[in-house]
Every structure is written in structure tokens, then in C-alpha cells.
Amino acid sequence: MHNADNERPDPHTDDDEIVTWWGLVIEGYLATQDRLMGEIADKFGLPPAQFDILLRLVRSPEHRMPMTRLAKEAALTSGGFTKVADRMVAADLIRRQPCDTDRRVTYATLTDHGRDVANRARRVCADTLRRTVLTPLGTEAAFALANAMRTLRAVNGDRPA
Amino acid sequence: MHNADNERPDPHTDDDEIVTWWGLVIEGYLATQDRLMGEIADKFGLPPAQFDILLRLVRSPEHRMPMTRLAKEAALTSGGFTKVADRMVAADLIRRQPCDTDRRVTYATLTDHGRDVANRARRVCADTLRRTVLTPLGTEAAFALANAMRTLRAVNGDRPA
DNA sequence: GGAATATATCTTGCGAGGAAGATGTTTCCG
DNA sequence: CGGAAACATCTTCCTCGCAAGATATATTCC
Numbered sequence: 001m002h003n004a005d006n007e008r009p010d011p012h013t014d015d016d017e018i019v020t021w022w023g024l025v026i027e028g029y030l031a032t033q034d035r036l037m038g039e040i041a042d043k044f045g046l047p048p049a050q051f052d053i054l055l056r057l058v059r060s061p062e063h064r065m066p067m068t069r070l071a072k073e074a075a076l077t078s079g080g081f082t083k084v085a086d087r088m089v090a091a092d093l094i095r096r097q098p099c100d101t102d103r104r105v106t107y108a109t110l111t112d113h114g115r116d117v118a119n120r121a122r123r124v125c126a127d128t129l130r131r132t133v134l135t136p137l138g139t140e141a142a143f144a145l146a147n148a149m150r151t152l153r154a155v156n157g158d159r160p161a
Numbered sequence: 162m163h164n165a166d167n168e169r170p171d172p173h174t175d176d177d178e179i180v181t182w183w184g185l186v187i188e189g190y191l192a193t194q195d196r197l198m199g200e201i202a203d204k205f206g207l208p209p210a211q212f213d214i215l216l217r218l219v220r221s222p223e224h225r226m227p228m229t230r231l232a233k234e235a236a237l238t239s240g241g242f243t244k245v246a247d248r249m250v251a252a253d254l255i256r257r258q259p260c261d262t263d264r265r266v267t268y269a270t271l272t273d274h275g276r277d278v279a280n281r282a283r284r285v286c287a288d289t290l291r292r293t294v295l296t297p298l299g300t301e302a303a304f305a306l307a308n309a310m311r312t313l314r315a316v317n318g319d320r321p322a
Numbered sequence: 323g324g325a326a327t328a329t330a331t332c333t334t335g336c337g338a339g340g341a342a343g344a345t346g347t348t349t350c351c352g
Numbered sequence: 353c354g355g356a357a358a359c360a361t362c363t364t365c366c367t368c369g370c371a372a373g374a375t376a377t378a379t380t381c382c
Contacts, residue, residue: 015283015284016283019290021303023213028313077369078330080369081369083369084369102378103376105330126180127176136313141305141312142182145306147302149185152294229361245338263360265346265348266359
């Protein structure tokens with residue numbers, strides 16, 4: 001029934017501990033992220049990909065960005081991003097704006113409605129993060145969290161492009 | 162051009178900082194996880210869902226578990242899990258084993274080949290984690306990471322099933 | 323000017339997973 | 353015993369995103 005107490009079938013038990021440890025860590029953060037995105041989806045009808053795009057656009061000068069650059073930053077392929085953009089255009093969040101000086105590029109530009117939704121969703125997101133992450137952890141642990149992340153990015157290939 | 166230096170169009174700049182902070186944290190861990198799963202997929206042909214299932218089975222008594230329980234632990238719907246199981250049966254990683262005492266339940270049972278793949282993949286996974294996460298972070302930071310995760314799980318709904 | 327290369331976007335087909343419903347099995351209760 | 357409710361699994365249809373290829377435009381070199 002219980003062969004974990006006295007048996008040791010293979011010498012890789014440490015492996016299992018490490019993999020389990022990492023699994024729990026990832027699971028915890030993913031669960032938090034899922035709840036957060038679920039809230040955004042419920043309240044604003046924004047799937048994660050669309051919310052991410054809105055955040056990037058509302059931070060951009062003139063609230064616009066070339067499609068390709070946006071796709072790259074959101075870690076989407078151009079083909080995949082086309083359909084995300086289609087849905088966002090249909091929802092009146094962005095519009096496609098041809099570039100005057102380079103007719104290859106199309107800007108994704110935030111509509112007034114899109115800017116409004118982005119700001120409100122960002123506010124809700126920040127409030128929830130404060131309540132469910134920052135406050136419980138405390139600033140010190142939150143800082144450690146970001147530091148650990150920075151270490152991971154530095155060790156592994158941090159490809160900024 | 163640069164309206165971030167001297168302008169402050171809305172009073173929610175702190176919101177943006179928090180959301181950005183969390184986005185970077187999530188992105189860092191997800192990138193690590195993606196690389197890890199990419200390695201497992203490349204070397205063993207195991208998609209993340211299948212690898213997760215294998216780990217749970219290899220830890221289980223008699224290397225088997227009822228389908229529904231497995232689906233629940235892997236955060237999949239029963240319908241979605243059926244097809245994952247189909248692929249794993251086709252790859253000779255698991256087989257479906259009817260239960261003697263309750264003819265509703267079907268066990269997912271690890272095949273010999275499945276057990277072998279699971280052990281080798283787990284070893285690779287643990288080695289990579291040691292090299293790219295545990296060693297760079299140090300045991301203290303790694304401990305802090307797990308602690309922060311535990312806090313998050315405690316604050317938000319920790320459903321132990 | 324005009325061909326070759328690079329860039330930006332869109333279209334088609336595929337795999338993964340979820341939701342709703344169908345089927346067969348067990349358990350509960352009169 | 354016999355029917356109703358709960359349960360486990362599977363089937364069908366849907367959405368989402370990626371990969372590969374097609375099309376159109378820009379830039380560069382001759």
C-alpha cells in the first residue's frame with residue numbers, strides 16, 4: 001500500500017523533490033495569474049492576449065504601434081496576431097491605421113473606447129494585485145520575487161529583441 | 162514624442178507600475194517554464210500535459226490512477242483529458258485498465274515504456290532545474306520563492322481538492 | 323529604370339483543450 | 353425488487369493560436 005516509507009526503488013528521489021518543488025511554484029503563480037485574467041475576462045470581456053495588447057498600446061506614444069512590433073512583444077506570430085487584431089477591431093478597441101511614410105506598415109491604434117477599457121481594466125487589475133499579492137507578501141518578499149525573476153532572466157538567455 | 166517625462170495624463174500611474182511589475186514576474190517564470198517544457202518536448206516528444214500526467218502516475222501507488230482523478234489533478238476537463246489519454250495510449254505510455262470492483266472507472270496505468278520515459282524525463286528536468294534555477298538562485302532565495310507561493314495559496318482559494 | 327531581397331500582413335490547415343450532451347454503471351431509497 | 357439520482361467516461365462541436373505559404377509593398381544594388 002505505502003511503498004514510499006521503507007522502499008527506495010531508484011536513486012532519483014531527489015529529482016522528484018526538485019521537480020515537485022518547481023511544479024508547486026509554477027502552479028501557485030499560474031493560479032494567481034489565471035484568477036486575475038478570469039476577473040478581467042468576466043468584467044471587461046477581455047481575453048488575456050487582448051488585455052496584454054491594450055496595456056502595451058496605452059503605454060505607447062500616441063497610443064499606437066506597428067502590428068509586427070506589437071505581435072513580437074506579445075509573443076505572438078504575425079499570423080496569430082492578425083486574428084487577435086480582427087477581434088479587437090470588431091470590439092471597437094483598436095483600429096487599423098495605415099502609415100503615411102511606409103506603406104508596408106499598419107498601425108494598431110487605440111480607439112477612445114479602447115483607451116477607456118484599458119484604463120479601467122488596468123485599475124481593476126492593480127487593485128486585485130495589491131489586495132491578493134502585494135499586501136499579503138509584503139514589500140520585502142515582493143522585492144525578492146522580482147529579484148529572483150531578474151536572476152532567472154540573467155542566467156537564461158534574456159533575449160530582449 | 163515623449164509624454165512620459167513631464168506629463169501625467171491620469172492619476173493611475175501607480176496602477177501601471179504594479180501591473181507592469183507583475184507582468185515581468187509572470188513573464189520571467191513562464192519563460193523558464195517554456196524553455197523547460199521545450200527541452201522535454203524536444204528530447205522525449207512529451208507535451209507539457211503528458212509530462213505532467215507521467216509525473217503523477219510514476220508517483221502513484223502501482224503506477225495507476227482513475228481517469229477522472231487524474232484529469233482533475235491535471236486541471237483538465239474529463240472531455241479534454243480523454244484525448245490526451247488517447248495520444249498517450251497511442252504512444253504506449255499508458256494503457257486503459259478497467260477496474261474490477263467498479264465498472265464505471267477506468268484506470269490509467271503506466272506501461273513499462275511509460276515508466277522508463279517518465280524516469281528519464283524527470284531526471285533531465287531536475288538536472289536543468291538545478292542548473293538554471295536552483296544554483297543561480299541559491300537555496301535561500303529558492304526557499305523564499307516557495308514561501309511566497311505558499312502565502313499566495315493561503316490567501317487565495319487554496320482548494321486542496 | 324528595373325530586378326532581387328527584405329519586410330508586413332493575410333489566408334489555410336492543424337493540434338490542443340473546453341462545453342454540452344449521450345451512454346452505461348452504481349448507489350440510494352421506497 | 354425497481355426507479356431515480358449521481359457518477360465516470362466518451363463523443364461532437366467550438367474557439368484559440370501557431371506554422372507555412374501567398375500576396376503586396378519597400379529598399380537596395382546594378
